[in-house]
Amino acid sequence: MNYKNFPMVSKVVFGRGSFNQLGDILEPKRLNTEAPFIFFVDDIFKGDAWLCSRIPLSYNDKIIYVSTVEEPKTSQIDALVEQIVLDFALKPSGIIGIGGGSTLDIAKAVSLMLTNDGESSKYQGWDLIKNPGIFHVGIPTISGTGAEVSRTTILTGPKLKLGINSDFTPFDQVVLDPELTKNVPKDQWFYTGMDCFVHCIESLNGTYLNAFSRTYGEKALELCEAIFLGDELTEEEAQDQLMMASWHGGMSIAYSQVGVAHALSYGLGFLLGIKHGIGNCIVFDHLEEFYPEGVKTFKAMKAKHRINLPQGICSQLSNEEFDTMITVALSLEPLWENAIGANWKSVITRDKLRALYQKM
Structure with missing residues (x-):
């Protein structure tokens, strides 16, 4: 090997x-x-x-x-x-x-x-x-x-x-x-912090997971939960710890890979210009099938910080536009293999992805 x-x-x-x-x-x-x-x-x-x-x-x-x-x-x-x-x-x-x-x-x-x-x-x-x-x-x-x-x-x-x-x-x-x-607006702080959280969930639940990526991913997840669900940290401590969570989350996916949320978010970004952090949030909100515990925690974080995500962003898209997003998402083969396994093409169909996008 x-x-x-x-x-x-x-x-x-x-x-x-x-x-x-x-x-x-x-x-x-x-x-x-x-x-x-x-x-x-x-x-x-x-x-x-x-x-x-x-x-x-x-x-x-x-x-x-x-x-x-x-x-x-x-x-x-x-x-x-x-x-x-x-x-x-x-x-x-x-x-x-x-x-x-x-x-x-x-x-x-x-x-x-x-x-x-x-x-x-x-x-x-x-x-x-x-x-x-x-x-x-x-x-x-x-x-x-x-x-x-x-x-x-x-x-x-x-x-x-x-x-x-x-x-x-x-x-x-x-x-x-x-x-x-120190001056990051609250919504942006949340969306970008959730990019780190999603990195952890996708890495820790992926087929590429190993002890190297798990060690970094578990620490980053622990930090994210303390920052976004806890009440004990000062503002400076939260800044320090989120910077470390970002580093550890990045290291975790470096030796494994991201997954479903990132693949679908790339499609939103390509077609609609939706920025990466908020795109991950919009997608992850609908991924209970793939990451049930992670989505439950995400929804708790979203509620605690009173974050309202955009709704219905795909409601007016044409068939051609759905096809464009789906093609972009499917091109990210390592992400799907990490999320689903080597047989991912038999599970992830164009119809399945369209149904997910239609929820957003």
């Missing part, structure tokens, strides 16, 4: 205020004064002096603010790579992503595409990247996606919503500063 030789983030710093060390972390990685560090920053922070004034710019380093109203597209990645190639004579010393999962995925994808030829859509899939990306750093400002630790960068392409899954994708350095998550 061949076991996965899994790449991890090689360096990570954790702690409140650790963002202030970014300059010291980056400087040894500077190739020369003409090779800039490019900072991709979620444009929600534009004008936020508390965060942006602490970004350590030197020489011709550059901040590029990126919109995360929509999730990252392959066309957006290609345009950013072209912009960097045209604006700078030398390849950058590094790419730094500061933001949520979308911003981190943009940073990972641009890092890879600066060293791999062609359009990013041709690398959507598993292990298609041939060359290591340039040095890249992830700094999450919201917790739950696991993007800071994962080997994928999720992109919506012309035909599919599918990650660039590669051993070269994980960050070389991650800075985990829970203080950066």
